[in-house]
Amino acid sequence: MSKAVCFYLHVHQPFRVKPYTIFRAGNDHMYFNDQTPDTDTNNEFIIRKVAEKSYLPTNEILLELLQENPEFKLSLSLTGTVIEQFEMWAPDALESFKRLTETGHVEILAETYHHSLAFFYSRKEFEMQVQMHKQKIQEIFGQTPTAFRNTELAYNNDLAYWADKAGYKAIITEGWDPILGWRSPNYVYRPAYTDNIRLLMKNYKLSDDVAFRFSDQDWEGWPLTADKYVHWLNSTSDEEDVINLFMDYETFGEHQWDHSGIFDFLRHFPGEFLKHQGNEFLTVTEAAEKFAAKDFIDVPGIVTWADTERDLTAWTGNAMQHQAIKAIYDLQNDVIASEDLELIEDWRLLQTSDHFYYMCTKWFNDGDVHAYFSPYDSPYDGFTHFMNVVHDLKFRLSEKGFEDV
């Protein structure tokens, strides 16, 4: 009875836009530098807070696990925007990630540097951001990624086709039932219209038991111990190849707090799992190479790992989001032509998907403010600040001689 687990964690922080009024446009070209103490748009404050609560204690545990169990493997992705924030404000956190990769048992995935949805709006820009990310990962971790993850695991046939052509060995997305049908997520698949690349799909049931339900005392699985969880993993069908546990890194210490017992769980889970003869951890690429594709997977529409809808509506679902995304990508030609590196980088940082998420009204309208994770008071404020920044971008472009923006 042997089982393989692919354990993958996603690390990301956006550069949040400060409250930016129209009075700043034309005067203040710094969008991400809120230094007001203890506010949610103060990026330094947030990264320090999350480093203390999540990155540092979690990496300490992960490093121990990697050192104690040579069979423990981990896959990670870190966006360019979070790495930059580590470099500026939390070098200790960045060092701790480096130490993880130095064990040789951590694979880092490719993605867009700016955690953007550029694939769906500008292929050229998307490829540039993937390239930037690749260089950053090589520079910091000395690895060249062989597996690809898109922002929010947003995926369709086109993306797989692109990743295949780009030479990636693996790509990952959500194991969403309407796509899988009667099939299980616990296999390696081949994306439709591709030859070489393999697709790993998240087992959302077992992943979300940890990521979302871990501290839910109304959940029948509570309290979740490593023991119980490993029992669940071992209880999956014997014929299945690999269980893909994909989650946000910040699950550990930020989404699930220390006192929930999440750190104890993490400390004990790998050892408990490896106790069973034949059980193994694989990285994303290792899993893709080890197992034969069971079938091909056809995804003409876009699937993501988000919300109960598993779509992009949290980012592109309302008119404000359409307007904001259109405003940004309409500027592409002029921004690139300006050859102004600061301007280009600011424009890229504004593509980070989080900005559009803050404009989402689908929970806000229900009055369910707890579901609205945002540094702003309302989606309307988030939108207004963002559009005022767009005006300032236009101002800067105009000063460079790009008049008809």
Place this chain on the structure above:
Amino acid sequence: MKILMLGWELPPYYSGGLGIVCYQLSRYLANKGADIEFIVPFEADYSYIDFMTVTAASSFKHETIAHILGSYDSYKFDDKFDVESEVVPENLSINDLQTIYARNVARLASVHEFDIIHAHDWLTFAAGILAKQKTGKPLIVHVHSTEYDRAGGHEGNQTVHDIEFHGLMMADQIIAVSEATKRTIVDFYRIDPAKIQVVHNRIDIDHQHVTETANVYTYLKYMRERDYKVVLSAGRITIQKGLTHLLRAFEKVVSRRPKTLLLIVGSGDQYNELIELAAELGISENVIFAGYQLGTGKSWRDGFKVADLFVMPSASEPFGLTPLESIAYGAPALISKQSGICEVLTNVLKVDFWDEDAMANQILAVVENEGLHASLHTNSYAEFLGLSWHDSADEVMKLYRLNGSREIMS
């Protein structure tokens, strides 16, 4: 002549035109010999006012109760009075404050000496009636806005309507800020037109403010030098102001002339709705929301100065001071025919608030035609200069004398 003046707000603690009008009118009346004691519902620093006595009707500090004060938020008013909460400002509602105000004004009225009670708008009417009953002095109610206006031409809050009706019935004299308001009072409150006198508002502008040069709207100033035109709307963002029609008209403007920007200054219960509507119309890049700006501040005035045209598309506007401000600061105005200011100004563009095609046409005409812009500006400014508080204050003084000499039967 001693006047017991009942008002809800005075600058700088105010939410709209009412506060400005009460202040400026009182100043001119004082100059003409009226001895005014002005009763506000809260304590605040009014030491800068030296032409009349300002008395607080409660010991609540302005800053602790500012959130419930809005004289325009009549839709929030119900007829419950929570005596328990009387002393706790945190739990105080606008209803409680109105009741406390009335009670304390009545108490005050029986000790202080005066000849006339002059009450401004619904929140002070109950106080005015009580004061009249206690003292037998004549009551003048001054109508700046009715519930019918605030609800955007609908029935609105019945309790508030009833308060207004009582005030209007009990008044010995009614002052309406426009003929339109007088018609509303006659048609919707069934009041005898004979006791209603129209006195139009005016506005004093500080000349120093007109000649200031720097402008806080750097971006808009810059874009104007690059063939962009700026249309402005400023005020509370609420159904009464008709802004959804302006946005729909502006969509037509943008499709014809993309280099046109709409600056919306202000906040209110329709703020989010307007942001969303602009997005749905696909014109978010052309519509700029500046948020709430204090009416005595530079970012308020600078809006007018950076604008090529000011639009006041109100569905119902008893008077409407902002077009006068706009003209004073240099932006010609397009105003709805449903506003009282329509009766005063000739050299402005006028449109039915619901006629989005006509509104779009007129906006385009001004932003595309320098000549039209220039003549509207020159002529409306000349008109503005001819409008003075002196004349309006004289009319009010006349009403004071008339009513002061009248025997009241109570």
